[in-house]
Amino acid sequence: MERAGEPHEQAGDRHGRAVDSLRRSYAAVPPGAPVRLAKRTSNLFRPRAAVTSPGLDVSGLTGVLGVDPVARTADVQGMCTYEDLVDVTLAYGLMPLVVPQLRTITLGGAVTGLGIESTSFRNGLPHESVREMDVLTGAGDLLTVRPDGPHADLFAAFPNSLGSLGYATRLTIELQPVRRYVAVRNVRFTDLDALVDAIGQVTATRAWAGRPVDTMDGVMFHPDESYLVLGTFTDDATDALDGGRPAGGRGGPASDYTGPDIYYRSLPLRRRDLLTTHDYLWRWDTDWFWCSRAFGAQHPVVRRLWPARWRRSDVYHRLVRLEHRYGVAARVDRWRGQPPRERVVQDVEIPLAGTADFLRWFAREVRMSPVWLCPLRLREPAGPGSARVWPLYPLRPGHTYVNVGFWGTVPIADGAADGDVNRAVERAVAAAGGHKSLYSDAYYPRDEFDRLYGGDAYRAVRDRYDPEHRLTGLYEKAVARR
Secondary structure, three states, rough: OOOOOOOOOHHHHHHHHHHHHHHHHHOOOOOOOOOOOOOOOOOOOOOOOOOOOOOEOOOOOEEEEEEEEEOEEEEEEEOOEHHHHHHHHHHHOEOOOOOOOOOOOOHHHHHHHHOOOOOOHOOOOOHHHEEEEEEOOOOOOEEOOOOOOOOHHHHHHOOOOOOOOOOOEEEEEEEEEOEEEEEEEEEEEHHHHHHHHHHHHHHHHEEOOOEEEEEEEEEEEEEOOEEEEEEEOOOOOOOOOOOOOOOOOOOOOOOOOOOOOOOHHOOOOEEEEEEEEEHHHOOOOOOOOOOOHOOOOOOHHHHHHOOHHOOOOOHHHHHHHHHHHHEEEEEEEEHHHOEEEEEEEEEEEEHHHHHHHHHHHHHHHHOOEEEEEEEEEOOOOOOOOOOOOOOOOOOOOOOOOEEEEEEEEOOOOOOOOHHHHHHHHHHHHHHHOOOOOOOOOOOOOOHHHOOOOOOHHHHHHHHOOOOOOOOOHHHHEEEEEE
């Protein structure tokens, strides 16, 4: 973390020592042995092979090196979590342009693996606010890469490379000013076409019903019941008090969804709401969206007994990893005569025009609920037509997409196999002209994967910066079962 009163030179010295330790640990990995980071947390859902070689030492790369409140930039180490980053920047009245919804996502992870949140309809994805970064490549070189210059190809290919092109040790990112609160309107829709039209209107005008919109996401509970959550940064604590009382709970005007109240359940109940900016940024983390219900954490009795400090996504993720290792729930289901279940954990980007049809297909064929909705566009910092194209995740500049997030399990039907539903999702996403993130299970054959995720550009950059292919390849990380 940035230390109060610490000169920037001292922070730079600490960073230099941490980078030296990382490079020594990289050099110690035997040729041919898999390379991995020694991280305590992970937000990935892909199967991971057992690795006996030591992980790379990133223990000293977890902080904020400095904030420039005038230029609105931050110098951040690659393994710094957004939780720690936000704690520093909010003290300056600033936040990153996009703050992914889970606390322990790291800045380097969000850039190399993609991230998204409710400011993405105007600010794009986290990698689009990066001005420069230092990358440790597969060849063991530490390079400073920027949008232009001798390593512009690595800068462009780094997003969605999932660590297969190197690891970011330091990043300089842009920040935006924020206010104390986020005043929220929960706008209900009974028709998905009307919902899509509203997303298009807000994206084009950045306003709704005469009021500016700074943040936008939503939830579909059912095709006949969905909500757009439209937020406005404000210092006025009365901004959201004309349509019901906030939940309170801290003696102030803002709602508190870290206690007995559960955020997503508030959407049908409150036309307006008010959260502190800090709590708004982590509103989804307390219950891992709605996934905490799988652990009983939303039951009133269990919730009272479940310590508040353990109501957070990384705790639930550790429980999932334990289940993957020991299969306790699966054994109980078999004992009860229940069918085996397929994990369906995906985030997919669907073009706005096809979103309503995709959601209807999903509700009919997959039948998981709720579903998260998060509109996004590639950022156009210099006006229309100025968006950069990112070859490994080639969204179309000037087009609006909706990220559809769904996380859970479905029963495997008689005669079906594990993975059938995920493959059906991939086909539906392709038919809609969309893309899907690669943090979870993927089933694409190599040729289709290369076509969707910039295979030619990826191979050219990999051959240049990792000629011996020491780092695990992108397809092998995302798809191949080991």
